[in-house]
Amino acid sequence: MTTTHLFRRLARDSNDSERVRAVVEEAPVAIEVNGIGYAVMMATPSDVEDFATGFALAERIVDDVADIDALDVHDTGRGTIVRIAVSPTRAAAVMERVRRRTSDSSCGLCGMDNLDAVHRPLPCVPRSAVGGPALFTALxxxxDHQPLHRATGAAHAAMLCDAAGAIRLAREDVGRHNAFDKLIGAMARGGAAWDGGFALLSSRCSYELVEKAALAGCPMLVTVSAATSLALSRAAAAGLTLVSLARDDAVLFSDPGVGDG
Incomplete structure (x- = not known):
């Protein structure tokens, strides 16, 4: 989703001008779970159902898309409210998660509970057999799968690629985490599987993206910028193959299970 804005362009040769340019839309998306406010995210308000579904899975609010009984989206004019109803079996876990988020709201990631949460166990993902040719095909x-970024220069993308490197599904958002949530949510809602393929993201690789990939059962995560140390260690613990600094001429390949040396 885009809007337009009038800019004044200053040039080195003093040939200044005015031009109208597309701007990516960013707006608050409030997520409620069983009637309780859970989070307010700044996001591009498109594919909101996919975003909310992927967010619920990544936050471990639900274990499976079947745990979501209902999902309603309301445009208020000042932002979007997403109301998620989860099954009774998940209600207690949701309340505990809300309690922790509320107590942590003043200082962000702090306290022993949060430190433990950063290192909580991740599921092991299948071993990837994808090689260089498929990576370069996708890159x-x-x-071609980033229309919002082409128009604005300000959007991230997350893509589902098959084992041969063909891009099967893509989602964009102003936030890299949001784009990946949208992709994971779209896959869950549509019944799509990785099937030996991989995720390709137009961003650096932080530990949060590794968490999302592992929880989604993704065997390989490819990012165009570098990975952090925590991302690498968390990926190794989950058996997730990381490929970073992915360019059309070379990539950095990190085998799962290989630690710092």
């Missing part, structure tokens, strides 16, 4: 086609 060459990446821009």
């Amino acid at each position: 060459a086609a990446m821009r």
